[in-house]
Amino acid sequence: MGKGKTKDRTSRWAQIEHLLYQNSKGLKIKEIARVCNVSTRQIYRDLGDLESKLGIPIWEQGSTRGIVENYFLPHIRFSLPEALNVFLAARLMLNYAHCYDPNMASTFMKLNSIVPPLLREQIQKTMDWMQKQSMDEKYLRTLATLTEAWVSRYQVKIVYQSLPAEKATERTIEPYFIQPAAAGHSSYVIAYCHRTKSLRTFKIERIEAIEASSESYTISPDFDANEYLGSSWGITVDSEGEIIKQETIKLKFNPEIARIAEETTWHPSQITQRQPDGSAIVTMNLSVTVELLTFILGWGEKVEVLEPQELRQEIVETAKAMLEVYKE
Numbered sequence: 001m002g003k004g005k006t007k008d009r010t011s012r013w014a015q016i017e018h019l020l021y022q023n024s025k026g027l028k029i030k031e032i033a034r035v036c037n038v039s040t041r042q043i044y045r046d047l048g049d050l051e052s053k054l055g056i057p058i059w060e061q062g063s064t065r066g067i068v069e070n071y072f073l074p075h076i077r078f079s080l081p082e083a084l085n086v087f088l089a090a091r092l093m094l095n096y097a098h099c100y101d102p103n104m105a106s107t108f109m110k111l112n113s114i115v116p117p118l119l120r121e122q123i124q125k126t127m128d129w130m131q132k133q134s135m136d137e138k139y140l141r142t143l144a145t146l147t148e149a150w151v152s153r154y155q156v157k158i159v160y161q162s163l164p165a166e167k168a169t170e171r172t173i174e175p176y177f178i179q180p181a182a183a184g185h186s187s188y189v190i191a192y193c194h195r196t197k198s199l200r201t202f203k204i205e206r207i208e209a210i211e212a213s214s215e216s217y218t219i220s221p222d223f224d225a226n227e228y229l230g231s232s233w234g235i236t237v238d239s240e241g242e243i244i245k246q247e248t249i250k251l252k253f254n255p256e257i258a259r260i261a262e263e264t265t266w267h268p269s270q271i272t273q274r275q276p277d278g279s280a281i282v283t284m285n286l287s288v289t290v291e292l293l294t295f296i297l298g299w300g301e302k303v304e305v306l307e308p309q310e311l312r313q314e315i316v317e318t319a320k321a322m323l324e325v326y327k328e
Contacts, residue, residue, distance in 0.1 A: 014105040026066030150175040159209040250306040
């Protein structure tokens with residue numbers, strides 16, 4: 001199927017979901033087909049996709065279809081600032097994922113029905129732009145299964161291949177939290193792993209297969225995702241899925257960009273101190289990761305690592321290696 005047809009299809013999914021959501025008593029197949037301007041045969045296929053690929057529970061009675069009661073959250077009212085926050089959060093997710101998500105398209109569609117015309121115009125432009133992105137159906141199915149297991153507290157069985165592993169392994173996990181990581185444009189699930197008998201972090205994009213289980217679980221009351229992730233620049237784990245330990249990082253921003261350091265908070269632990277020479281020293285407590293190295297190197301000669309010495313040396317060695325690459 002061509003890309004244009006895929007986009008038309010996924011846009012139609014969001015439209016059908018919205019139609020059924022607005023009609024609690026359901027709609028006849030012919031009526032859905034008329035509104036969507038496609039054949040009834042196509043609507044039957046779309047309804048099957050909504051169930052199998054997006055996990056939306058659909059009931060049927062003769063030729064009438066509807067969404068199972070209590071699938072959606074209760075109605076809530078948004079103030080304009082609240083609606084704008086939802087819009088901006090969704091925009092951030094779009095820039096993070098660069099993929100078409102019919103669930104996000106549906107969110108925009110519903111938001112578009114309650115906001116003033118000028119904001120509605122911007123939301124529509126965002127929806128039009130989304131149509132140009134590709135869709136990762138496997139990732140969406142995996143995320144939907146994880147989400148359902150997380151909120152329902154049911155274990156899942158996954159086939160997972162970590163970055164250094166030569167082959168994937170089967171694991172049973174208990175999802176504790178799902179977190180996006182902007183630095184790596186990826187999402188992670190923090191879960192108790194039965195194989196290692198400890199808490200581990202799994203990159204969702206590396207889950208090759210997933211299957212819901214009927215076994216329930218409870219999350220330890222001592223677990224706090226904010227504390228667990230607090231030491232990380234984004235999310236970076238070692239080969240065993242453990243968050244890398246934190247340490248004190250000190251960076252010196254030269255006077256030319258010191259103001260950027262003062263007005264930007266990159267990490268909750270950040271302390272920024274302006275110096276007499278106009279520079280700024282930024283102190284943070286976090287893990288030394290590839291993402292952190294990339295961040296520092298991105299500033300070039302305008303940022304100097306003061307602490308720790310091991311990180312400073314690693315930047316020096318990387319700079320030397322880069323010089324070798326670009327030597328005539």
